[in-house]
Amino acid sequence: MNTTPLAHLQVVECATFVAGPSCGMSLAQLGAEVIRVDLPGGGNDHQRWPLAHTGASLYWANLNKGKRSVALDYRTPEGRELLLALAARPGRGAGILVDNMVGRHRITHEDLTARRPDAISVHVLGFPDGGPAVDYTVNAAVGVPNLTGPNGPAQPVNHVLPAWDLLAGSSAALGVLAAVNRREQTGEGSRLDIALSDVALSAVGAMGWLAEAEQHGDRAPHGNHLFGSFGTDFATADGRRVMVVALTEGQWRALYEVTGTAKVFAALEAAFGTDLRAESARYELRETIASILRPWFAARTLDELTTQLTGTRVLWSPYRSMSEAAALARADAGSVARPIQQPGIGEMLATGYPLRWADDLTSPVPAPRLGDDTEAVLAQELGMAADEIGRLHDRKVVACEPTPR
CATH class of the missing domain: 3.40.50.10540 (Crotonobetainyl-coa:carnitine coa-transferase; domain 1)
Incomplete structure (x- = not known):
């Protein structure tokens, strides 16, 4: 070629x-x-x-x-x-x-x-x-x-x-x-x-941010949460951090299935009268969702998470230093x-x-x-x-x- x-x-x-x-x-x-x-x-x-x-x-x-x-x-x-x-x-x-x-x-x-x-x-x-x-x-x-x-x-x-x-x-x-x-x-x-x-x-x-500002005013910063969907960082048992994102319904389903939290989120949906298959709903309840998932990630090391999440539809990545990224690339x-x-x-x-x-x-x-x-x-x-x-x-x-x- x-x-x-x-x-x-x-x-x-x-x-x-x-x-x-x-x-x-x-x-x-x-x-x-x-x-x-x-x-x-x-x-x-x-x-x-x-x-x-x-x-x-x-x-x-x-x-x-x-x-x-x-x-x-x-x-x-x-x-x-x-x-x-x-x-x-x-x-x-x-x-x-x-x-x-x-x-x-x-x-x-x-x-x-x-x-x-x-x-x-x-x-x-x-x-x-x-x-x-x-x-x-x-x-x-x-x-x-x-x-x-x-x-x-x-x-x-x-x-x-x-x-x-x-x-x-x-x-x-x-x-x-x-x-x-x-x-x-x-x-x-x-x-x-x-x-x-x-x-x-x-x-x-092109991302709609100018139109958003005119129609809704300035968006406030909200840490590492992904705007408009669910995505945030979690600490692991060995002091590392991972970024986890659920943009699609399939990614969201994979996340609660792997973490064993399906029943918890079903109860959450019933309590708030919402449907977490929708991106907007996951965004609105992002803090609550993160608090439910946080103990699961905190109980596992990065190596354990890698074993459990690899091969699933969960969208995630560990936070790496530039030195780690260079070593992996090499x-x-x-x-x-x-x-x-x-x-x-x-x-x-x-x-x-x-x-x-x-x-x-x-x-x-x-x-x-x-x-x-x-x-x-x-x-x-x-x-x-x-x-x-x-x-x-x-x-x-x-x-x-x-x-x-």
């Missing part, structure tokens, strides 16, 4: 942090040639945490898997010309730029189309008007932290996952493919802008995560693209070191001679030796 369907695409990425680089990473993992362009010495994210024991950025290495790296100073006239030439170079699958550049050094869509009328640009920004924002400020502005956290007085709770950045990256990659398809159909290029604030608002709107031959040899780091557990093509997964490919491919790209893609590249290097317009991490 061919898992490199985008091998005909040549993308230039000039972006830092998560959204733009994750777009390029997805395209690279599906076979596109993605050339990441950074300033010599690296951009703002080159040494971002977490760091490896060698001091290199695990963050940078993982978001740039499978790309090529060019280091050039696009703030200089010569460097800007090189970036434009790379982004607008000829070829059926070329002429594509993904960026989050700001200020006077930014390469605009008009700059590209002056060189190549059918160019495709995808510009990642904070707000549609160009105002600055990052995932964590957008998340606060869209109201999600006020839905999260324990019961009681509303105190916003941030999350650590940059969900809007990652969703913006996926949306940007989809935008690239849509624009390429349009170009192949019509011969026309495309200017695409994707704002983190739009991504967040679109996502919460031990699983069919996992999307596999160890690779990453320059500057050594062996590193990394992930490939999560789409499974029949039974095939794309294996993760190491990231380049910063500037690894500068000389090769300038020579191969722009036809520059070695002495010309050398002069640019001497003037610090480009960096040809890989920058240590």
